[in-house]
Amino acid sequence: MSSYKTDLKPVWCPGCGDFAVLNAVHRALAAAGCEPHETILVSGIGCSSRLPGYVDTYGLNSLHGRALPIATGAKLAAPRMTVVAVGGDGDGLAIGGNHFMHAARRNVDIAYFMMDNEIYGLTKGQAGPTTPTGDRTKSTTYGNPDPAIDPCALAIACGASWVGRGFSGDVKGTTELMTRAIRHHGFAFLNILSPCVTWRGEEQHKEIRAKTRPVPPDHDATRRESALRFTDEQELVTTGVLYEVSRPTLLDELEDIERRARGTGPVPSRSDFLGAFAI
Amino acid sequence: MSEDITFSIVGSGGDGAVVAGDLAAMACAAVGLHVIKTEAYGPQIRGGESSSTVRISPVPIAAQGDTIDALIVFKFADFARFRSEMMLSAGCIVLHEPDDAPPPELAAFRCTPVPFAQLAKDAGAPGAKNIVALGIFAAMFGLPLDSIRTAMRRRFRKRDASVIDANLRALDMGLQWNGGLQPAGVSFGGLKPAAPHLLMSGNEATAFAALHAGCSFFAGYPITPSTEILQLLGEWLPKIGGTCLQTEDELAAIGAVVGASFAGSKAMTATSGPGLSLMSEMLGLSSIAEIPSVVVNVQRGGPSTGIPTKSEQSDLFHAVYGGHGDMPRVVLACCDVEDAFHTTVDAFNIAEEFQLPVIVLSDQLIAQRRETIDSASLVHDVVRRDVPQEPDDSYRRYAMTDDGVSPMSVPGIAGGMYQTNGLEHDEEGRPSSMFITHERMNEKRYRKLDAVARKYPLFRRFGVSDPEVGILCWGSSAGPVAEAIERMNANDAGVAAFVPRILAPLPSRELQTFIDSCARIVIIELSFEQQFHRYLRSLVTLPRGIRVHARSGGKPLSVSEVIEATAVLEEVTA
Numbered sequence: 001m002s003s004y005k006t007d008l009k010p011v012w013c014p015g016c017g018d019f020a021v022l023n024a025v026h027r028a029l030a031a032a033g034c035e036p037h038e039t040i041l042v043s044g045i046g047c048s049s050r051l052p053g054y055v056d057t058y059g060l061n062s063l064h065g066r067a068l069p070i071a072t073g074a075k076l077a078a079p080r081m082t083v084v085a086v087g088g089d090g091d092g093l094a095i096g097g098n099h100f101m102h103a104a105r106r107n108v109d110i111a112y113f114m115m116d117n118e119i120y121g122l123t124k125g126q127a128g129p130t131t132p133t134g135d136r137t138k139s140t141t142y143g144n145p146d147p148a149i150d151p152c153a154l155a156i157a158c159g160a161s162w163v164g165r166g167f168s169g170d171v172k173g174t175t176e177l178m179t180r181a182i183r184h185h186g187f188a189f190l191n192i193l194s195p196c197v198t199w200r201g202e203e204q205h206k207e208i209r210a211k212t213r214p215v216p217p218d219h220d221a222t223r224r225e226s227a228l229r230f231t232d233e234q235e236l237v238t239t240g241v242l243y244e245v246s247r248p249t250l251l252d253e254l255e256d257i258e259r260r261a262r263g264t265g266p267v268p269s270r271s272d273f274l275g276a277f278a279i
Numbered sequence: 280m281s282e283d284i285t286f287s288i289v290g291s292g293g294d295g296a297v298v299a300g301d302l303a304a305m306a307c308a309a310v311g312l313h314v315i316k317t318e319a320y321g322p323q324i325r326g327g328e329s330s331s332t333v334r335i336s337p338v339p340i341a342a343q344g345d346t347i348d349a350l351i352v353f354k355f356a357d358f359a360r361f362r363s364e365m366m367l368s369a370g371c372i373v374l375h376e377p378d379d380a381p382p383p384e385l386a387a388f389r390c391t392p393v394p395f396a397q398l399a400k401d402a403g404a405p406g407a408k409n410i411v412a413l414g415i416f417a418a419m420f421g422l423p424l425d426s427i428r429t430a431m432r433r434r435f436r437k438r439d440a441s442v443i444d445a446n447l448r449a450l451d452m453g454l455q456w457n458g459g460l461q462p463a464g465v466s467f468g469g470l471k472p473a474a475p476h477l478l479m480s481g482n483e484a485t486a487f488a489a490l491h492a493g494c495s496f497f498a499g500y501p502i503t504p505s506t507e508i509l510q511l512l513g514e515w516l517p518k519i520g521g522t523c524l525q526t527e528d529e530l531a532a533i534g535a536v537v538g539a540s541f542a543g544s545k546a547m548t549a550t551s552g553p554g555l556s557l558m559s560e561m562l563g564l565s566s567i568a569e570i571p572s573v574v575v576n577v578q579r580g581g582p583s584t585g586i587p588t589k590s591e592q593s594d595l596f597h598a599v600y601g602g603h604g605d606m607p608r609v610v611l612a613c614c615d616v617e618d619a620f621h622t623t624v625d626a627f628n629i630a631e632e633f634q635l636p637v638i639v640l641s642d643q644l645i646a647q648r649r650e651t652i653d654s655a656s657l658v659h660d661v662v663r664r665d666v667p668q669e670p671d672d673s674y675r676r677y678a679m680t681d682d683g684v685s686p687m688s689v690p691g692i693a694g695g696m697y698q699t700n701g702l703e704h705d706e707e708g709r710p711s712s713m714f715i716t717h718e719r720m721n722e723k724r725y726r727k728l729d730a731v732a733r734k735y736p737l738f739r740r741f742g743v744s745d746p747e748v749g750i751l752c753w754g755s756s757a758g759p760v761a762e763a764i765e766r767m768n769a770n771d772a773g774v775a776a777f778v779p780r781i782l783a784p785l786p787s788r789e790l791q792t793f794i795d796s797c798a799r800i801v802i803i804e805l806s807f808e809q810q811f812h813r814y815l816r817s818l819v820t821l822p823r824g825i826r827v828h829a830r831s832g833g834k835p836l837s838v839s840e841v842i843e844a845t846a847v848l849e850e851v852t853a
Contacts, residue, residue, distance in 0.1 A: 008698075037696055055698070058690040059696075258520065262517070
């Protein structure tokens with residue numbers, strides 16, 4: 001099995017949480033047994049969206065906000081491939097928010113890793129959809145007026161069949177979560193808190209570490225109400241699998257549609273299609 | 280005496296004007312006549328005004344009916360909404376309900392009251408006044424009755440036998456009522472049965488072309504007037520193991536197409552102006568990352584929501600120039616329903632061979648009219664993508680080549696992995712912000728357009744070989760222009776037309792030769808801004824004193840309009 005590493009050097013700042021996430025991606029692909037040539041990584045735009053360039057699989061660093069539709073098209077066209085979408089919180093929740101809702105609702109069989117740093121890093125420090133209210137950033141001189149979104153709450157509400165939360169400071173735990181997300185049959189969303197040392201400061205990492213605790217052992221991840229208890233947390237950051245249910249994926253539905261469309265007869269020929277227009 | 284007839288029925292939703300037009304068109308196509316059928320609607324979702332116009336001819340035709348020989352109006356209030364788009368022939372017969380008096384401006388025509396609703400009631404089919412109308416037209420023009428009855432049985436096959444019988448009685452009621460009424464100057468006696476035709480719309484031809492080309496993935500978002508393509512491929516693709524995805528918006532539609540294409544499928548989306556606007560950014564990714572994509576854009580009145588139900592040729596600039604950055608793309612334009620098939624297959628061929636976005640410009644007039652075509656004409660060679668079978672360590676996704684095309688590995692091929700992006704990149708796909716890489720890669724990507732231009736100089740040329748007057752037009756304008764030229768040249772007018780079917784890269788050499796061979800040039804287009812004229816100015820040398828006939832869409836270009844536009848030129852220069 002390959003190391004999944006490319007010889008490209010990451011553009012990230014020293015101390016960026018995304019290095020640990022990349023490390024976890026390399027390990028998780030190996031743990032999940034993904035052949036590099038049968039794996040597709042798709043990302044949007046942002047610091048974290050550079051990640052596919054550092055993984056030796058098929059990779060596409062696409063447009064801001066559009067990783068999920070591209071990943072959906074790739075998965076439907078090549079169902080045998082493992083398709084993983086990656087990106088940041090701004091990419092997935094702001095400009096790409098609409099696609100997040102629909103990929104989750106369709107239960108597309110892909111894993112989606114969101115590196116959440118609560119800031120726009122590539123454009124150098126503006127408030128994003130997960131930036132806490134009141135925070136001063138380059139674009140919110142007098143404090144951020146908007147409430148933060150909890151990506152996990154959104155994913156559960158939109159119908160994702162697997163939702164987890166990880167922390168880049170815990171590579172082992174994140175690797176395990178990624179591996180389970182890749183193996184999950186359906187849309188698996190993993191929010192990874194990945195601190196931005198440059199625009200959120202050294203403290204962010206420490207603060208998250210101090211708040212982090214694993215999901216309690218008695219948590220029933222199949223129940224939506226239970227899962228939602230670990231969203232919009234203020235004093236804690238609960239990591240682990242928050243929600244996990246089994247329901248038909250988009251591919252399952254499409255296969256069913258194919259059976260209904262085709263019936264028991266042979267594949268229609270050209271003249272069968274043209275017959276509809278013959279008089 | 281013309282053997283070429285055009286009739287219209289105008290009514291409210293539920294009157295069945297469109298069904299009557301369909302039946303006439305199907306019946307005539309079935310006996311080998313040539314038919315073009317257009318429909319027009321008001322903006323209401325249900326119950327609004329609608330009109331159906333059918334043109335029938337024993338010889339091939341290229342345009343919708345210019346002037347109407349006979350008109351049935353169920354309600355003049357509905358007719359008023361279409362009045363500015365309908366031209367009546369001098370001898371036009373106008374039939375209307377007795378209690379709905381024609382407006383004074385129609386006094387010049389032969390207005391005759393007919394109790395359509397009462398006749399339908401008498402036939403025991405109270406809802407079938409449209410079929411009574413069809414019977415009247417059938418008697419008036421000698422339409423093939425057996426074929427009409429067959430078409431009715433087929434159309435109503437899911438209904439009770441009693442309903443079909445009642446409708447057949449309504450048809451007879453119309454036939455008997457007619458009593459020899461015939462529009463002046465029209466005779467339709469010389470009906471010569473020929474091989475039956477297919478009756479297809481442009482959108483149907485486009486969808487069929489996708490199947491023919493081997494498209495296995497379609498993603499789209501409903502938008503008038505392209506929606507039928509989504510609906511048809513949603514019905515067809517699952518039958519052959521393909522996939523059709525209705526996405527949350529056009530951004531996702533073109534995104535899914537790029538993703539599917541990256542994964543190795545031939546993929547397409549279809550949209551109209553507002554959707555094309557949304558797709559611009561992703562087409563840039565398709566261009567720089569060299570991922571094949573096909574977008575069929577069915578033009579309607581714009582900008583913004585514009586006139587969604589009517590045709591215009593005002594997306595040209597967006598198609599050839601839209602998007603940021605230097606972005607090589609190919610733009611094709613179809614001229615009629617059959618051409619929608621060929622153009623769409625060409626779009627796949629070019630996209631797959633040259634790994635770039637290809638936009639097909641269709642328009643509402645082609646997309647939603649039904650026209651008779653010969654099924655034997657629906658053949659076209661299909662090209663496949665150059666995929667390296669056993670790439671080794673030296674494989675570079677964007678390797679420099681003479682024509683700019685580098686073999687494209689697809690997921691599943693061991694050793695062919697590559698990481699690409701919408702960033703400028705080197706031959707291996709690694710991001711680069713260096714000037715020299717950007718310049719070399721732009722050169723590479725634009726070399727592909729030179730190769731496309733050499734291989735696909737697509738255009739149509741009508742008329743005399745040594746023209747006095749040359750008409751330049753594109754898209755659905757080609758139909759009325761072709762017929763106008765035929766009529767003008769019957770009087771030795773010496774007119775020809777050049778109609779590019781590929782707009783980018785434009786077949787400039789062939790076009791310039793044509794322009795230089797004409798003493799005078801007329802440009803005809805349905806764009807108020809004169810987008811085609813301005814575009815041509817940027818790429819070829821036009822002589823001084825050209826005539827430009829450019830106006831808003833919303834009303835189809837007519838043959839007489841083309842003749843007038845051409846004749847005005849002669850007066851001016853005389």
